[in-house]
Amino acid sequence: MAKRQYEVWKGNNIFLFGGRLIFGPDARSLIITLLLIIVPVIIFCTSVARNLVDEISGNITGYAILMVTVVFTIYVLLMLLLTSARDPGIVPRNLHPPAEEICFDSPASIDVGRQTPTPRHPPPKEVLVNGVTVRVKYCRTCQLYRPPRCSHCSVCDNCVERFDHHCPWVGQCVGMRNYRSFFLFVSSSTILCVFIFVMSALNIKFLMDDYGTVWKAMKESPLSVVLMVYCFIFLCLVGGLTCFHLYLIGTNQTTYEAFRYQVFERSRVYDRGCLSNFRQVLCSGIKPSRNNFRAYVQENERGSTLGVTSETYVGDLDANRREKVEDDREIGGDLHKISQRREADDA
Numbered sequence: 019m020a021k022r023q024y025e026v027w028k029g030n031n032i033f034l035f036g037g038r039l040i041f042g043p044d045a046r047s048l049i050i051t052l053l054l055i056i057v058p059v060i061i062f063c064t065s066v067a068r069n070l071v072d073e074i075s076g077n078i079t080g081y082a083i084l085m086v087t088v089v090f091t092i093y094v095l096l097m098l099l100l101t102s103a104r105d106p107g108i109v110p111r112n113l114h115p116p117a118e119e120i121c122f123d124s125p126a127s128i129d130v131g132r133q134t135p136t137p138r139h140p141p142p143k144e145v146l147v148n149g150v151t152v153r154v155k156y157c158r159t160c161q162l163y164r165p166p167r168c169s170h171c172s173v174c175d176n177c178v179e180r181f182d183h184h185c186p187w188v189g190q191c192v193g194m195r196n197y198r199s200f201f202l203f204v205s206s207s208t209i210l211c212v213f214i215f216v217m218s219a220l221n222i223k224f225l226m227d228d229y230g231t232v233w234k235a236m237k238e239s240p241l242s243v244v245l246m247v248y249c250f251i252f253l254c255l256v257g258g259l260t261c262f263h264l265y266l267i268g269t270n271q272t273t274y275e276a277f278r279y280q281v282f283e284r285s286r287v288y289d290r291g292c293l294s295n296f297r298q299v300l301c302s303g304i305k306p307s308r309n310n311f312r313a314y315v316q317e318n319e320r321g322s323t324l325g326v327t328s329e330t331y332v333g334d335l336d337a338n339r340r341e342k343v344e345d346d347r348e349i350g351g352d353l354h355k356i357s358q359r360r361e362a363d364d365a
Contacts, residue, residue, distance in 0.1 A: 106193035
């Protein structure tokens with residue numbers, strides 16, 4: 019019986035709903051992220067916002083605060099889902115690499131005590147991007163030359179286009195297809211923290227007017243103080259992360275490029291200007307996925323998918339060369355016989 023692509027996928031991803039949703043191997047961390055968002059919002063809505071409805075003159079304004087909190091929280095959770103459950107831009111593996119992509123050491127470099135030559139993978143290539151030479155490396159796992167700005171994630175075990183980083187808080191790689199939703203998730207979380215902090219401080223102000231002192235107001239609503247401290251701590255984290263990604267978008271860089279290369283090594287090949295960079299990230303269309311995880315894999319294709327890996331491929335070539343080396347040793351080193359055998363093989 020034919021299987022679907024996600025059932026024979028070689029990466030470390032977790033698939034749900036028949037391959038419709040794809041997560042990273044650390045998707046369980048999403049539970050912590052959801053609790054960090056939902057629990058403070060529930061506390062705010064049940065205690066602080068409820069008191070604001072009674073304090074603010076006019077019920078419409080008080081209920082508007084409550085509705086804004088609920089709607090904005092739903093938006094944050096939606097951006098989190100789009101970031102975590104979407105293909106970040108995985109490059110399909112090369113199931114049938116050509117033989118010339120697996121090279122071997124030259125006979126002169128082979129050690130005397132070693133019977134077989136050691137396979138080595140091709141060196142990096144140089145390609146032109148916007149008139150600038152960029153080096154692309156060969157991925158041993160995916161058995162292909164990575165496109166520019168592509169990197170192999172060691173956590174998910176996939177090559178991801180425009181790889182930014184692997185975020186354990188969302189349980190997924192951040193790449194070309196989900197970077198926009200990731201940035202919107204981080205920035206909207208920052209706005210939500212600011213909103214809850216301000217509303218909690220406003221609640222303390224109303225209580226201070228009723229009870230006369232700040233200390234009595236804090237004793238009357240300790241949850242408001244807890245929410246203010248909580249939002250301040252997380253505002254430093256997600257707020258700083260938002261500012262950092264604003265800088266990355268404005269200069270058209272990724273987190274991987276910003277931390278891997280020094281300032282003098284960055285050529286800014288992809289920088290189109292600040293306005294064009296923001297338009298490219300926030301307003302351009304999302305490219306379709308290069309993988310159809312729900313497609314059926316035929317028997318011969320499935321056998322290739324399951325059985326052909328870089329290790330087995332190299333092993334077959336290595337076995338063939340081992341047979342030749344053993345033949346040469348059996349011949350006894352007679353160069354004349356070896357040449358005759360090779361001429362017969364060529365004929």
